[in-house]
Amino acid sequence: MTDWNAMSDAEFRKEVRGFLEAEYPEELRHLPHRPKFAEIEHWHRKLHTKGWVAPAWPAEYGGMGLNAAKLLIFYEEQQRWGVNRGRDMGVQMVGPLIIKFGTQKQKNYWLPRILSCEDIWCQGYSEPGAGSDLANLRTRAEIDGDDFVINGQKIWTTMAHDATHIFMLVRTDPDAPKKQQGISFVLAPMDQPGVEVRTITTLSGETEFCEVFFDNARTPRENLVGELNKGWTMAKALLSFERIFIGSPSLAQNALGQLESFARGRGAFDDPVFRDRFAQAALDVEDHAALYSRFADQLKRGETLGADVSMLKIWVTECFQRITELMIEAAGPDGGTVGPLQVGNVSVDVLASFYKARPTTIYGGSNEIQRNILSKAVLGLPD
Amino acid sequence: MQSSEQEEDLRLLRESARTLFDRAGGSGRSRKLRDAGGEFDPDMVRELGEAGVFGVAVPEEQGGLGMGLAAGGVIAEEVGRVIAPEPVVATIGLGLGLLRRLCPEHPKLEQLIGGEASLAVAWQERGPGGASADATCRYADGKLTGGKAWVVGAGGTQDFLVVAEADGGPVLVLAEASADGLVTTRRAQADGSSLGELSFSGTPAAELACGAAVQGALSEAVADATALAAAELVGLSQRAFEITLDYIKTREQFDKPIGSFQVIQHRAVDLNVMCEVAQAAVREVLMRMDGETDASIRARLASRAKARAVTAARKVTRDAIQLHGAVGYTDEFDIGLYLNRALVLSAWLGDDAYHRRIWFDAREEEGAAQ
Ligand SMILES: Cc1cc2nc3c(=O)[nH]c(=O)nc-3n(C[C@H](O)[C@H](O)[C@H](O)COP(=O)(O)OP(=O)(O)OC[C@H]3O[C@@H](n4cnc5c(N)ncnc54)[C@H](O)[C@@H]3O)c2cc1C
Numbered sequence: 222m223t224d225w226n227a228m229s230d231a232e233f234r235k236e237v238r239g240f241l242e243a244e245y246p247e248e249l250r251h252l253p254h255r256p257k258f259a260e261i262e263h264w265h266r267k268l269h270t271k272g273w274v275a276p277a278w279p280a281e282y283g284g285m286g287l288n289a290a291k292l293l294i295f296y297e298e299q300q301r302w303g304v305n306r307g308r309d310m311g312v313q314m315v316g317p318l319i320i321k322f323g324t325q326k327q328k329n330y331w332l333p334r335i336l337s338c339e340d341i342w343c344q345g346y347s348e349p350g351a352g353s354d355l356a357n358l359r360t361r362a363e364i365d366g367d368d369f370v371i372n373g374q375k376i377w378t379t380m381a382h383d384a385t386h387i388f389m390l391v392r393t394d395p396d397a398p399k400k401q402q403g404i405s406f407v408l409a410p411m412d413q414p415g416v417e418v419r420t421i422t423t424l425s426g427e428t429e430f431c432e433v434f435f436d437n438a439r440t441p442r443e444n445l446v447g448e449l450n451k452g453w454t455m456a457k458a459l460l461s462f463e464r465i466f467i468g469s470p471s472l473a474q475n476a477l478g479q480l481e482s483f484a485r486g487r488g489a490f491d492d493p494v495f496r497d498r499f500a501q502a503a504l505d506v507e508d509h510a511a512l513y514s515r516f517a518d519q520l521k522r523g524e525t526l527g528a529d530v531s532m533l534k535i536w537v538t539e540c541f542q543r544i545t546e547l548m549i550e551a552a553g554p555d556g557g558t559v560g561p562l563q564v565g566n567v568s569v570d571v572l573a574s575f576y577k578a579r580p581t582t583i584y585g586g587s588n589e590i591q592r593n594i595l596s597k598a599v600l601g602l603p604d
Numbered sequence: 605m606q607s608s609e610q611e612e613d614l615r616l617l618r619e620s621a622r623t624l625f626d627r628a629g630g631s632g633r634s635r636k637l638r639d640a641g642g643e644f645d646p647d648m649v650r651e652l653g654e655a656g657v658f659g660v661a662v663p664e665e666q667g668g669l670g671m672g673l674a675a676g677g678v679i680a681e682e683v684g685r686v687i688a689p690e691p692v693v694a695t696i697g698l699g700l701g702l703l704r705r706l707c708p709e710h711p712k713l714e715q716l717i718g719g720e721a722s723l724a725v726a727w728q729e730r731g732p733g734g735a736s737a738d739a740t741c742r743y744a745d746g747k748l749t750g751g752k753a754w755v756v757g758a759g760g761t762q763d764f765l766v767v768a769e770a771d772g773g774p775v776l777v778l779a780e781a782s783a784d785g786l787v788t789t790r791r792a793q794a795d796g797s798s799l800g801e802l803s804f805s806g807t808p809a810a811e812l813a814c815g816a817a818v819q820g821a822l823s824e825a826v827a828d829a830t831a832l833a834a835a836e837l838v839g840l841s842q843r844a845f846e847i848t849l850d851y852i853k854t855r856e857q858f859d860k861p862i863g864s865f866q867v868i869q870h871r872a873v874d875l876n877v878m879c880e881v882a883q884a885a886v887r888e889v890l891m892r893m894d895g896e897t898d899a900s901i902r903a904r905l906a907s908r909a910k911a912r913a914v915t916a917a918r919k920v921t922r923d924a925i926q927l928h929g930a931v932g933y934t935d936e937f938d939i940g941l942y943l944n945r946a947l948v949l950s951a952w953l954g955d956d957a958y959h960r961r962i963w964f965d966a967r968e969e970e971g972a973a974q
Contacts, residue, residue, distance in 0.1 A: 352929050354857040377930045423933055424940030425794075430930075488733035494957065546918070549947070553734035553958070554754050556951030558799070559792040572794055572947070579925055580933045587929065589867055 226288045233291055237298040240271065251303035251479070253561075253573035255429045257383045258308050258341055265307055265338050274336045275312045282320060282328065283336050289520035293469075300471035301478075308380065311335035311342040313466065314459060315388045318406070322447035322455055331408070343411075345375040345389035345433060346456070352377075353590050355390070356400040356453065360435060362391035362407055367442050369393075369407055371415070371435040377584075381418050381431035386410055394450050406452035409440035425576040460586070465517075465526060467585040468533025470510045473541040476578070477506050479569050480548050486564030489551040498547060505540045512536070528598035531591040538581040538588060545575040613671065614678050617660070621682040624655055630686045631843075631938050637689055638796035638941075643759045644690040646722070653719015658695050661828070666708045667717055668700075672894040673828060677835035677887060684839025687945040689797055691724070691757035693836050697829025698725040698756075702765060705821035706776055706813035712763070724761040726752035726802050727822060741804065743768035743775050743811070747785075748804035756952065758800020759790050766802075766809060767822055774818040779809035794944040824899055827906040830953045831893060834886045834906075834913035837949050841913070841920040842879050844942040848872070848924040851939075855929075868927065875920050882916035885909060904966035907959040914956035917946040 225233055244267050249256075258265075268274050276295045278284020287295060299306075316335050319327050334340040351358040360373025371391060381387065388408050397403030411418070415438030420428040447455050480499070489495045516530055548571045549556040561568040582588040596602045628648060629636070637645055652658060660675040662668020669675065676696045683692045695716060702725065703713045715721035729736045730753040741750030748768055755764070764779045764786075779786060785807040790798035813821075849872060852863035862868050889909040893902050921943040925932035932939050954962070 347930070350856075352857060353862075354859075357857070422935040424925075424935050424943060426935065491733075492961075494961070542922075549951070550955060550957055552951070553955070554728070554951055555734070555791075556955065557793045557795070557948035558951075559794055575947075579922075580930070582926055583929055583933065587926075589865075592867070 225285055225291055228291075230290065230294060234294050234298060237295055238302070240273075241298060241302045241304055245302060245304050249305055251475075252305050253570045253577075254427055255380060256305060256307075257380075258338060261305055261307050262338075264305075268307075269337060274338075275316060278312070278316055278320065278332075282316075282332050289517045293514070293517055296469060296471055297474075300475045303475070308338065308341050308383070310344055310379070310384075310388075311338070311340060314344060314463070315342050315386075315408070318388070318446060318455065318459055321458065322406075326443070327446065340386050341380075341384045343378050343381040343384035343387050343431075343433075345378050345381075345387040347377045348374060349376050353587055355456075356404070358390055358392060358404065360389070360391050361395065362393050362405065362440075364393075364442065365439075368439045369409075369442060369445070371407075371409060371438040371440065373435050375433040375435075376431075377421075378418075378431045378433050379429060381411070381433050382420050382428070384411055387416075387433065388446075390452050390456055393452075397450065401453045403450050404452040404456075405449050406446045406455055407440055408444040408446065409438065413438055415439065423576070425572070427576075463585055464530045464534055465520070467581075468513065468516075468530060468537055470506060470513055470537060472578075472581065473506045473509070473537050473544060476541055476544040476548070476574055477503060479574060480544050480551070482567045483548060483562070483564060483569040483571070484551040486567055487551050487553070495547075495551070498550075502540065502544050502547060505536075505543070509533070509536050509540060528594050531586075531594050531599075534585065535588050535591050535595075538578075541581055542578045545571075545578040548574055610674075614675060617671070617675055618678045618682065620655070621657065621679055622685070624651070624657075625682055625686045625688060631941060634687045634689055635938070635941060641796075643797055644688075644757070646760070648688075649690055649722065650719040652690065652692065653717065657692065658700060658719060659717035661696055662700055662704050662713075662717060666704050667714050668704075673831060673890045674887070674894055676828070676832050677890040680832045680835035681839030681842070681883075684836035684841075684945075684949075685843040687795070687840060687843075687941055689795070693829060693832040694725065694756040695723070697832045698727075698825050699723045699765060701825030701828045702776060702821055703812075705824060706817060710812060712778070721763070722757065722761045723763050723765055724755050724757040724800065725765045725767075725825075726755045726758075726800075727767040727826075728752065728754050730801070739767070739769045739774070741766070741768045743770045743777055743809065746808055746810075748777065748779060748807040748809050750804055752802045752804075753799075754952070755800035755802060756797075758788055758802070759798050764802065765812075766804075767818065768809075770811075770814060773815050774822075775814040776812045776818050776821075777809035778812055779804070779807055783807045783809070794947040795941070796944075797948060820899065823903060826953065827893070827899070827903045830906040830959075831886070831890055831909045833949055833953055834909035835890065837910075837913035837917040837946065838879070838883050838886050840942055840946055840949070841882060841917045844917075844920050844924050844939060844946075845875050845879050847939055847942070848875070848920075848927050852927055862927075871923060871927065875923055878916045878919055882912050885912045900966060900970065904963055904970070907954075907963040907966065910954060911956045911959035911963060914950045914959070917950060918956070921946045 275284035276287045277292055280286035319331055348358050362369040362371045390404050393405040394403030415436045417434040419432045421430050422428055552571045555562055559572055561570045656669055657679050659668035660671045661673050664670035680693050761781055766777050766779055768775055785805040787803045789801040792798050852868055853861055855862050886909045889905045893905050896902050924939050928939055931937050
């Protein structure tokens with residue numbers, strides 16, 4: 222097996238770039254929507270054969286075992302080439318959870334199925350009454366023989382209509398003294414009579430998230446991950462990983478690239494005001510990357526990240542939104558037009574980028590919540 | 605300053621316009637039309653015409669109500685509040701703005717006021733980086749050749765008013781939507797409406813006016829429409845803010861309404877201040893435009909209004925989504941409709957950055973002239 226980490230950064234980058242440019246299907250570059258699995262399946266097969274589905278997982282579980290520096294390069298190259306993340310909730314969220322907290326049996330069973338996409342996962346955390354206040358979740362799981370019986374409702378479940386399994390936080394002890402206690406982490410199959418999925422249309426007309434209803438749905442007790450009633454701590458452990466991922470420069474960098482070619486094509490750089498605003502955005506992205514690598518270095522040294530990682534997400538998501546506003550400005554009278562706008566030989570879907578940027582300040586812990594975290598946990602401000 | 609009599613007239617006008625739109629179904633009507641794939645409702649256009657809505661800014665001697673642009677602004681704000689898809693501002697500002705200045709005797713004027721005719725104005729052309737400064741659409745021997753872009757209300761109109769170039773200078777001509785050699789392509793907009801791209805090849809059209817007066821009337825009409833679009837955005841922002849305010853008072857997280865968190869309270873206050881500034885500025889602009897005859901000053905005023913209104917609408921609609929959380933990102937809640945409509949109205953006739961530039965250049969020119 223190749224030890225990628227032994228390569229120089231430049232060598233590794235060349236390797237990744239070469240593979241993506243040669244193998245990634247042209248028609249899937251810079252996809253403006255979240256694809257269903259069928260749409261990207263042939264690409265996934267290629268990745269799987271190559272052994273590149275899970276760059277961050279240890280090699281013993283079928284991952285590439287990349288260290289933080291190499292991982293960063295891997296993601297940068299993916300973004301640069303407009304490679305779709307694919308249906309990566311399994312790889313990004315369930316896999317790390319099982320690797321960290323799962324039993325050997327769970328690892329043996331689930332991990333290969335995640336890599337092959339035999340199972341496609343969705344994330345069932347949020348509920349109508351449990352958004353920012355996630356600990357308020359009410360969906361119940363009660364033990365009945367060898368099964369959990371699940372009743373309740375999840376919402377905003379991204380791509381649940383195209384998933385085979387859901388990883389969820391459920392309430393297993395309603396009498397626990399604190400909301401955060403009595404929550405467990407379970408895995409459940411979607412294809413069963415007690416699970417009903419209803420898609421929700423977004424304001425841009427896409428159907429990418431859903432409501433999921435559980436009416437005496439069942440999942441075997443062995444699908445509990447970690448200890449009973451200890452789900453909250455585990456979810457939080459996962460979140461810190463999610464926050465560095467969500468705080469990475471990639472989305473903003475990618476949008477900046479699109480803005481640049483679009484604005485150049487439209488002649489927007491003839492205007493000194495626009496040049497200044499572009500330069501501001503470009504420096505916002507570049508300087509964020511400097512802060513990001515400080516955190517990445519911490520990971521490289523094997524340290525765990527503190528609450529201060531939240532600042533990455535705040536900065537980069539708001540920057541991403543400003544970049545898409547600039548795209549709209551550069552589009553001028555076409556700024557309200559749906560679909561790709563052609564300039565010279567580039568085509569940029571300005572509104573698709575704009576819509577994509579909107580919820581980044583809402584999901585993954587809203588930016589208000591991140592600011593609350595920073596002011597309390599980092600600045601030590603009193604309640 | 606407004607006289608108290610005029611103020612009372614505008615208040616009554618606002619009340620009756622609001623009642624009319626609310627009775628027709630408010631923003632729910634707009635959603636239904638969009639879902640049905642229709643751009644706007646011809647029956648509603650007739651109803652608005654009967655109520656005198658289109659003629660508010662047309663002088664009395666030309667068959668209007670003679671209440672000025674200030675009254676047009678009142679109507680536009682109400683249109684914005686319910687995000688009505690009918691091209692009310694385009695009709696008051698552009699269609700009627702051109703006809704009443706250039707050919708007040710033409711029967712279309714009366715029909716348009718009465719809501720009995722529809723007329724879309726085609727005046728801009730596409731250049732490499734956006735709107736082109738040079739007109740290439742030609743009119744000769746009773747026929748049009750060339751193209752026009754960003755035509756509001758192109759889908760569903762009976763006729764087009766086209767500004768074209770002829771040998772003797774600019775002309776205003778009337779072409780039927782069904783005329784030979786006219787191809788209309790619709791470009792879908794964020795709010796479910798569309799903008800028309802017209803292509804003429806020997807399309808028959810009737811000349812209504814020609815010469816320098818056409819250019820002058822066009823600039824005036826565009827200034828009117830720009831200021832009225834600003835008013836529409838003001839109404840839209842105000843309503844989007846109200847919806848958001850209701851939401852943060854009722855949505856609970858951490859066992860209290862999210863509106864009890866100080867950061868949310870401050871955000872709400874900022875949005876409120878933004879709405880009030882925009883409303884005051886735009887209403888003042890419309891009133892001053894009514895009393896102003898200098899075309900370049902009127903244009904500068906209109907730019908001031910649009911610049912402010914777009915800035916406010918952007919801030920209000922974006923923050924409104926944020927304060928709603930995930931439900932704000934759905935189509936099921938109305939707030940998204942307001943965001944989408946704001947995108948379209950902001951791009952139409954120039955966004956805030958564009959108008960700030962125009963405003964500054966005009967100010968410099970006026971300074972130099974003094
Ligand atoms: C596109 C998208 C995809 C998503 N995908 C998934 C998914 O796959 N699985 C899943 O489980 N969830 C998913 N979510 C849900 C997401 O995690 C929630 O939207 C998020 O937790 C916020 O919750 P909420 O939407 O209920 O907003 P609320 O919590 O109701 O918040 C509304 C507003 O109030 C603010 N607010 C709340 N509390 C405070 C406070 N204490 N102080 C200051 N401000 C506060 C928020 O910041 C926000 O602006 C997704 C959401 C979106 C938009």
